[in-house]
Amino acid sequence: MEMFAGFVVLLLCLLIGVRHGGIGLAVISGIGLVIFTFVFGYKPGTPPIGVMLTILAVVTCAGFLQTSGGLTVMLKYAEKFLRNNPKQITIFAPLTTWFLTVLCGTGHVVYTMFPIIYDIAIKQNIRPERPMAVASVASQAGICASPVSVAIVSIVGFMHGAGYNYTVLQLLAVAIPATGLGVFFAALWSYKRGKELSEDPEFQAFIADPANKEYVYGESESLMDKELPPSYYHAMYIFFLGIFVIAMLGNFPDLLPHFPDAKGVMKAISMTDVIQMVMLMVAATILVVCKVKAKDVGNSQVFKSGVVALVSVYGVAWMANTYFSAHMAFLKDFLGNAVATYPWAYAVLAFLTSKLVNSQAAAIAIVFPMALSVGMDPVLLMSFISACYGYFFLPTYPSDLACIGFDRSGTTKIGKYILNHSFMIPGLIIVISGCCVGFVVAHAIL
Numbered sequence: 001m002e003m004f005a006g007f008v009v010l011l012l013c014l015l016i017g018v019r020h021g022g023i024g025l026a027v028i029s030g031i032g033l034v035i036f037t038f039v040f041g042y043k044p045g046t047p048p049i050g051v052m053l054t055i056l057a058v059v060t061c062a063g064f065l066q067t068s069g070g071l072t073v074m075l076k077y078a079e080k081f082l083r084n085n086p087k088q089i090t091i092f093a094p095l096t097t098w099f100l101t102v103l104c105g106t107g108h109v110v111y112t113m114f115p116i117i118y119d120i121a122i123k124q125n126i127r128p129e130r131p132m133a134v135a136s137v138a139s140q141a142g143i144c145a146s147p148v149s150v151a152i153v154s155i156v157g158f159m160h161g162a163g164y165n166y167t168v169l170q171l172l173a174v175a176i177p178a179t180g181l182g183v184f185f186a187a188l189w190s191y192k193r194g195k196e197l198s199e200d201p202e203f204q205a206f207i208a209d210p211a212n213k214e215y216v217y218g219e220s221e222s223l224m225d226k227e228l229p230p231s232y233y234h235a236m237y238i239f240f241l242g243i244f245v246i247a248m249l250g251n252f253p254d255l256l257p258h259f260p261d262a263k264g265v266m267k268a269i270s271m272t273d274v275i276q277m278v279m280l281m282v283a284a285t286i287l288v289v290c291k292v293k294a295k296d297v298g299n300s301q302v303f304k305s306g307v308v309a310l311v312s313v314y315g316v317a318w319m320a321n322t323y324f325s326a327h328m329a330f331l332k333d334f335l336g337n338a339v340a341t342y343p344w345a346y347a348v349l350a351f352l353t354s355k356l357v358n359s360q361a362a363a364i365a366i367v368f369p370m371a372l373s374v375g376m377d378p379v380l381l382m383s384f385i386s387a388c389y390g391y392f393f394l395p396t397y398p399s400d401l402a403c404i405g406f407d408r409s410g411t412t413k414i415g416k417y418i419l420n421h422s423f424m425i426p427g428l429i430i431v432i433s434g435c436c437v438g439f440v441v442a443h444a445i446l
Helices: 002-019 021-039 049-068 070-083 086-104 107-123 129-145 150-161 168-190 201-207 210-216 230-251 271-289 301-326 328-341 345-357 360-373 378-383 398-406 424-445
Strands: 258-260 266-268
Touching (some): 002 345, 021 301, 086 129, 107 301, 129 424
16 A cells, blocks of 8 residues: 555646746756655665766767757758758658657757758648658657667666666667668658648638738748858867767777776776766867857757756656655566566556656656566667657657648648647657567567
8 A cells, every 4th residue: 555655645746747848847856856755665766876977977968069060961951861861751751850859869859850851741732740740750769779878878878777688789779770761661651641632621721811821831941051260160069979989888898997896896987987978078069169158068959958958867867766766666576477468568667657747867866777677678679669769659759840830831730639639659669669679689689
């Protein structure tokens, strides 16, 4: 009974916190912590300090990348690629937004791409819903495949904290094909979704008004004709070099400095420390070489979003760790048997948790360390990395709402029954096919 009451407290804190956003979720978690400690008598858990410091280093570097203009260069190249292949926009748009997220570690790059995708689609008389809806969910799916995302950084930190020495490249070797192929399959399904614009009575009735027609077919802003200063390109190259260094050091631990542990055995330094060092060094290099104003970094969208994610992970992970640690004996028995019999149970749990907290990083902070604590196979956990993206299930996430707003044709929308919205089927295809691909790849190479 006490365990159930504690779970109700945990669930209520998550539900109430989500209504107030990422930072709200973190501080509402403090209420749960106080109740668990002072009312239920649970020993306070341990906040993931190493993971949080790594996240802070990564988002700081990403903030310098955006402030320096390096992110703008990536977006310009992406637009050029899409405009050179307009008839295949439904296939290439989601792959492009997914790839940008993989490079940058945040799905917020998609906001700049929406008007570009819309402009190309409408000029080709392609139903804008086809590329735009799948591009929106693809941008979020890429978070689980980026070496500099909060989600992947968290997984690496939790793995090393539990004594598993899987490298960043091993994790990405599963996550990239899993999420990438999931996006591709969703794009193929979207290729002919919905009615052609010429056959859609709702659309035709809308553009019958000349003012609406001008609004639908009006020009969108473009980066193609803008001349960008050399420092923008330098920032991008420095950032890519940093990612390459992390990947190399993660895959070849012999290159790392080795120091004696408590028993005098020489061991390489932790990859979480390496990621922190390299990201801070990359940010410093961009600061000096590209002459960035450090005070402007704090106002960048990427930095603000990253700090919100950091605070959210702090509160949620600490509260969840306190609750699950108090009932670890039961969880080991129950979850161990459930996963042994139904391996997909973890994927379902991760998916539902992600929707509950509207964040992959926060979901991972809740379910990943718990699963490792009860002895789940880390290979199985990595297999289902795509399942950590479930917040498309209800059309309430900012990028999905922005997508609806940018589609001036009105074809991307929330359905009459709420769940039959434009993002539902592409999102489910990405998650389900991604889990299947991830399961095969992980068990083949790890």
